[in-house]
Amino acid sequence: MDTLLRQRLLRHAQFTGALRSFFNARGYAEVETPTLAPHLIPEPAIEVFQTDYLPARGPARPMWLVPSPELWMKRLLAGGSGNIYQISRSFRNGDFGSPHHNPEFRLLEWYTVGAGYLDSIGITEDLFTHLIAGRAAGRPPTELAPPFIRITVEEAFDRYAGIDLARCQEPAALTAAARARGITMSDSLTWEEAYHIVFLTAVEPRLPRGKPVVLLDYPSLVPTTARPKPGTPWSQRWELYVDGVEIVNCYTEETDSGALRSLVRHEEERRRGCRTSHAADAGFADLFPPGFPECSGAALGVDRLEMVFTGEKSLEGVILFPFSAIVDGQSSIHS
């Protein structure tokens, strides 16, 4: 008879296998890209792990563990890869005082050429159906089954915070509206900070539970590589929440190199606040020549997905050697 540990290992392998079989069957090429890199995506909010490369001659060169494989996968797309996916090890440094963070984690990224962000909702719903059919769910499947609930960020702010976000496009207006709703706001916040404080205090905790929720059309004032919705303050971006835990982040990818260049400049300025500064890929914006394909990219936290599918409350239930335990010198497995 299999030991509990072995049963757990097999369940885990089956889950990862089901993710791969889904994308393989749909003709996505599985790719592998570097986890150790000399430059990273221009995202200053992410703290990273730094190390040194010691070449045969010359000085040591700083290198970083990638916080996501995005940069390399976009290089492949620019080169004509077509649909691709990857389950990569990704790394994020800094605080991890939450049951939903492990500094080293598995990220599933997939890119669908010719698709927009709304198409990717359908793909994710199909992925959930596939996982449920493969008996990956350790909880009532109805709690995970499509269709997902869809709410725009604008509706969510109106419904849960009582704030008309479209009318609060200045930092002072948003701060004042939030204070009027009893939310504690410090002084001189940027718009993006004020937005996140309201979102984290009043909106995210009130998102519906018991069904996956797609929150869509994020404000363009939070800079990302998502393409704006023309004539609106919103971008073609959504996130998937299950049990209030963020699982997927998805965009219609911006392909305009001018827009990407200004994003890189903006992020360069903000990166000075990081504890471990890193080199951003100077060639990032040049990855998007006129031939870069229209596509939608999605990033899914695999450990988190496995956690919500199995009904675990913490990543420790799905990661064999959780970081918090190994840094405390405990390397035994709980099964």
Next chain:
Amino acid sequence: MIKASDVMKGTFILINNQPHVCTERDYVNPGKGSAFVRLKLKNIKTGSVLRQTNKVQDNLEDVSVEFRETQFLYADTENYSFMDTKTYEQFTIAIEGEEEKRNFLKDGENYQVVFWESTPIDIKLPTKMVFTVSEAEKAERGDTVSGATKVITCETGLKVKVPLFIKQGDRILVNTETGEYQERVNT
């Protein structure tokens, strides 16, 4: 001052001159902007709960508190009574707002109490405590199905969901934060 990122569960901070204890703390990095800590804070005096989100680099006003070793004496309808084990001074803490601690307090047992400006404001429970099962239904034959549970009562009145093999007189380890059964204690 204390950095918002250093506020942990159990940290005391001052908000509008009122001492609050942090009861939940969640670090959030939306990945597309700044990093934040989301805090749930309980007003020590009124028991009212406040949720707020701060940038990790925000400064908050910390409260310097003192921990004293005390013995729990008894609870009446309104107050918990304690005695400082060093000075033998007796004092009370209102039950209101601290009702959920009632069943974790054992007469004669030592607990740490938090003082702020000479006022007792909080009782610190050990993360895990041992209790004796005072009432439990008899286990039936065939009660070996793994995962099956029943609810038992401990000497303080605490009710805990336990595996079926636990019987009256057993000593069990309980997590005081979640109220969940941890394991049977062999004596």
